[in-house]
Amino acid sequence: xxxxxxxxxxxxxxxxxxxxxxxxxxxxxxxxxxxxxxxxxxxxxxxxxxxxxxxxxxxxxxxxxxxxxxxxxxxxxxxxxxxxxxxxxxxxxxxxxxxxxxxxxxxxxxxxxxxxxxxxxxxxxxxxxxxxxxxxxxxxxxxxxxxxxxxxxxxxxxxxxxxxxxxxxxxxxxxxxxxxxxxxxxxxxxxxxxxxxxxxxxxxxxxxxxxxxxxxxxxxxxxxxxxxxxxxxxxxxxxxxxxxxxxxxxxxxxxxxxxxxxxxxxxxxxxxxxxxxxxxxxxxxxxxxxxxxxxxxxxxxxxxxxxxxxxxxxxxxxxxxxxxxxxxxxxxxxxxxxxxxxxxxxxxxxxxxxxxxxxxxxxxxxxxxxxxxxxxxxxxxxxxxxxxxxxxxxxxxxxxxxxxxxxxxxxxxxxxxxxxxxxxx
Amino acid sequence: xxxxxxxxxxxxxxxxxxxxxxxxxxxxxxxxxxxxxxxxxxxxxxxxxxxxxxxxxxxxxxxxxxxxxxxxxxxxxxxxxxxxxxxxxxxxxxxxxxxxxxxxxxxxxxxxxxxxxxxxxxxxxxxxxxxxxxxxxxxxxxxxxxxxxxxxxxxxxxxxxxxxxxxxxxxxxxxxxxxxxxxxxxxxxxxxxxxxxxxxxxxxxxxxxxxxxxxxxxxxxxxxxxxxxxxxxxxxxxxxxxxxxxxxxxxxxxxxxxxxxxxxxxxxxxxxxxxxxxxxxxxxxxxxxxxxxxxxxxxxxxxxxxxxxxxxxxxxxxxxxxxxxxxxxxxxxxxxxxxxxxxxxxxxxxxxxxxxxxxxxxxxxxxxxxxxxxxxxxxxxxxxxxxxxxxxxxxxxxxxxxxxxxxxxxxxxxxxx
Numbered sequence: 001x002x003x004x005x006x007x008x009x010x011x012x013x014x015x016x017x018x019x020x021x022x023x024x025x026x027x028x029x030x031x032x033x034x035x036x037x038x039x040x041x042x043x044x045x046x047x048x049x050x051x052x053x054x055x056x057x058x059x060x061x062x063x064x065x066x067x068x069x070x071x072x073x074x075x076x077x078x079x080x081x082x083x084x085x086x087x088x089x090x091x092x093x094x095x096x097x098x099x100x101x102x103x104x105x106x107x108x109x110x111x112x113x114x115x116x117x118x119x120x121x122x123x124x125x126x127x128x129x130x131x132x133x134x135x136x137x138x139x140x141x142x143x144x145x146x147x148x149x150x151x152x153x154x155x156x157x158x159x160x161x162x163x164x165x166x167x168x169x170x171x172x173x174x175x176x177x178x179x180x181x182x183x184x185x186x187x188x189x190x191x192x193x194x195x196x197x198x199x200x201x202x203x204x205x206x207x208x209x210x211x212x213x214x215x216x217x218x219x220x221x222x223x224x225x226x227x228x229x230x231x232x233x234x235x236x237x238x239x240x241x242x243x244x245x246x247x248x249x250x251x252x253x254x255x256x257x258x259x260x261x262x263x264x265x266x267x268x269x270x271x272x273x274x275x276x277x278x279x280x281x282x283x284x285x286x287x288x289x290x291x292x293x294x295x296x297x298x299x300x301x302x303x304x305x306x307x308x309x310x311x312x313x314x315x316x317x318x319x320x321x322x323x324x325x326x327x328x329x330x331x332x333x334x335x336x337x338x339x340x341x342x343x344x345x346x347x348x349x350x351x352x353x354x355x356x357x358x359x360x361x362x363x364x365x366x367x368x369x370x371x372x373x374x375x376x377x378x379x380x381x382x383x384x385x386x387x388x389x390x391x392x393x394x395x396x397x398x399x400x401x402x403x404x405x406x407x408x409x410x411x412x413x414x415x416x417x418x419x420x421x422x423x424x425x
Numbered sequence: 426x427x428x429x430x431x432x433x434x435x436x437x438x439x440x441x442x443x444x445x446x447x448x449x450x451x452x453x454x455x456x457x458x459x460x461x462x463x464x465x466x467x468x469x470x471x472x473x474x475x476x477x478x479x480x481x482x483x484x485x486x487x488x489x490x491x492x493x494x495x496x497x498x499x500x501x502x503x504x505x506x507x508x509x510x511x512x513x514x515x516x517x518x519x520x521x522x523x524x525x526x527x528x529x530x531x532x533x534x535x536x537x538x539x540x541x542x543x544x545x546x547x548x549x550x551x552x553x554x555x556x557x558x559x560x561x562x563x564x565x566x567x568x569x570x571x572x573x574x575x576x577x578x579x580x581x582x583x584x585x586x587x588x589x590x591x592x593x594x595x596x597x598x599x600x601x602x603x604x605x606x607x608x609x610x611x612x613x614x615x616x617x618x619x620x621x622x623x624x625x626x627x628x629x630x631x632x633x634x635x636x637x638x639x640x641x642x643x644x645x646x647x648x649x650x651x652x653x654x655x656x657x658x659x660x661x662x663x664x665x666x667x668x669x670x671x672x673x674x675x676x677x678x679x680x681x682x683x684x685x686x687x688x689x690x691x692x693x694x695x696x697x698x699x700x701x702x703x704x705x706x707x708x709x710x711x712x713x714x715x716x717x718x719x720x721x722x723x724x725x726x727x728x729x730x731x732x733x734x735x736x737x738x739x740x741x742x743x744x745x746x747x748x749x750x751x752x753x754x755x756x757x758x759x760x761x762x763x764x765x766x767x768x769x770x771x772x773x774x775x776x777x778x779x780x781x782x783x784x785x786x787x788x789x790x791x792x793x794x795x796x797x798x799x800x801x802x803x804x805x806x807x808x809x810x811x812x813x814x815x816x817x818x819x820x821x822x823x824x825x826x827x828x829x830x831x832x833x834x835x836x837x838x839x840x841x842x
Contacts, residue, residue: 004528004532008525010519013497013519014518042775079697079702083697085697087761087765088768089768089770107772142665142713142735146663146664149664150560253553284494285494298547301547321558353491353495359497363497363516364450364515364516368779368780
């Protein structure tokens with residue numbers, strides 16, 4: 001007779017191994033990393049540029065440049081680019097993050113030679129047409145108006161504004177800023193940012209000789225390095241601890257709560273341990289915040305904490321939306337959870353669960369060759385090597401209840417967080 | 426091409442196994458053939474609330490999540506108008522833990538009052554967060570009852586109103602479980618770094634003794650043919666007007682489904698699509714525009730929705746959308762444009778084959794519809810659509826008397842005028 005109360009025996013979870021890419025440096029300064037997947041009929045070309053800021057306070061231009069890249073070249077219209085990319089079943093995706101701008105091309109292997117010339121043309125000759133810029137501004141003003149009606153969006157903006165004030169990370173788009181954007185500013189930014197030696201290219205899929213040759217021709221030879229030098233300034237961040245800031249929304253059914261602070265970066269030796277404690281605290285469905293505030297109290301559909309890594313700082317943040325009547329109680333419970341995290345070590349069982357969970361997630365995050373690229377990028381742009389993943393795994397294995405408490409005392413302090421509520425208290 | 430094997434237990438549980446040894450993970454996906462369409466009109470939102478309760482402990486296992494997390498696994502679930510789908514991803518060497526957990530909750534839930542109490546609240550907060558406290562969040566609460574008069578698709582999976590969720594009782598929960606959560610009403614797909622023989626043996630071990638339950642007999646009222654255009658105007662505190670037009674279209678299993686799906690691709694998939702090109706880029710009338718199909722099993726909807734720019738009235742916006750729809754009815758589409766949307770289907774298929782979870786979900790869904798083999802024939806079916814099919818289906822679907830139009834009007838805009 002089957003005993004259903006006894007779980008099957010636990011089998012230990014394997015470590016991951018990330019594929020070491022082939023590195024190519026072209027004469028024009030372009031650096032490429034090639035991830036081979038012989039049996040795949042898809043290819044990914046990701047051109048990643050370090051964001052350049054001509055002036056810190058003009059940081060809102062960078063995401064606009066990113067979106068505008070595919071809107072026309074000296075010889076191809078926005079429509080011609082879109083028609084060709086779509087016809088070959090390809091995807092041309094601008095992606096923007098606070099430190100990098102990238103343009104990614106996904107294509108079936110058989111059509112790579114049809115769509116790569118378009119990418120080459122864009123990177124060399126994007127013309128950022130005024131008409132397309134007008135469309136972009138008009139549409140983004142309208143979607144901004146809609147976003148600003150969302151309490152969670154407002155709370156996030158208050159957080160970024162306060163914690164990253166005075167730096168590029170704290171610059172948020174507004175209608176006024178959109179209205180002031182000129183094509184000349186964007187062309188200037190294009191010249192400062194989009195050139196080979198500021199680019200890292202990640203190629204994944206079946207990268208055979210014909211593909212190598214195409215890349216080498218279009219991007220290694222025909223693309224001239226015409227960089228303009230800019231002095232990069234390191235950023236500094238002031239502490240912004242506050243009492244809870246309340247932004248009243250009388251009609252709100254729910255309050256958006258956002259707390260957070262700057263923190264350490266990935267390159268810091270404590271980073272994996274910080275991720276561990278964050279996971280235990282608010283980083284997954286079984287975390288303390290979720291169990292307490294959703295699964296016991298029913299105050300919210302979801303609550304989570306998150307550790308972010310940027311080029312010049314890390315950050316830690318908590319976000320949730322709760323029924324207005326539960327706003328005060330939720331804040332109280334969050335504060336209590338911080339106290340508990342700092343004042344008592346967790347049970348061994350909880351530490352083991354979080355470790356196994358994180359090892360499983362790490363193993364599961366390697367889904368295809370494209371995930372190897374992402375893992376590599378995360379270390380590469382932090383100045384680390386792939387050895388980081390062995391270190392990460394070693395740290396996970398070495399976590400103890402006492403170590404969790406040490407990290408909590410060092411990095412998890414409710415009193416040092418910026419706190420905002422958009423809704424009703 | 427996704428290869429798989431199929432076997433069936435004596436109690437009626439259908440199991441599909443897809444081996445993929447390029448990963449170290451396994452997926453266990455269980456689809457229960459029950460959704461919001463199976464609810465009664467005075468107890469809507471129940472299938473979805475029930476999905477939450479499936480995580481509140483089962484007869485022999487007080488906590489579902491923790492033992493899974495402790496072996497490196499993750500899980501989630503979703504409810505649609507047609508199905509409820511549960512999935513686990515975990516390191517393949519711990520596969521048996523997934524079977525232990527899933528079989529116990531298929532056997533019986535713990536029916537904990539505390540869980541019901543809390544999850545009612547959680548779902549009410551979800552209702553507020555996603556439908557009530559968001560600009561345009563309640564659109565489907567308005568559009569569904571406009572497009573459907575009889576069929577239970579007239580309410581959304583979250584339910585008609587908070588009250589229905591607040592009033593759910595333990596008696597309802599037990600009856601729902603007994604009726605729908607049976608082996609013969611489920612499809613299980615196991616995918617990833619697994620061996621067919623091992624899966625067979627473990628599935629027999631954990632699921633073999635679950636009673637088969639009674640067959641589900643469905644008596645869902647059919648939506649009558651719509652014969653006149655429907656219209657509704659709502660006013661709300663949103664900054665921008667929006668328009669939604671819903672048409673009844675081919676059901677998921679009809680041959681014409683593929684032509685209708687390609688029509689929505691022609692209209693709005695990618696930066697080269699017709700609506701985006703004409704209305705956003707060239708004539709600069711909308712800030713956003715989209716067309717898509719709901720993909721429902723029964724009476725389906727083809728939806729066009731957009732947000733016009735401030736200088737355009739909703740009436741004008743509607744006319745501009747119709748001009749594009751009329752073009753599809755009057756002019757035969759060029760082969761090049763048709764080939765374009767077919768190529769996109771082909772590449773999208775290749776991308777979805779990179780994920781064992783996507784593959785498992787798709788196999789389960791197609792097995793539920795008819796048979797999982799059909800999943801591997803999708804590209805072929807899209808390829809077979811001709812320009813005549815597009816013309817014919819566009820004419821059948823895009824008729825005023827087959828449409829439900831919703832003007833979602835901004836209060837702010839009215840003040841300006």
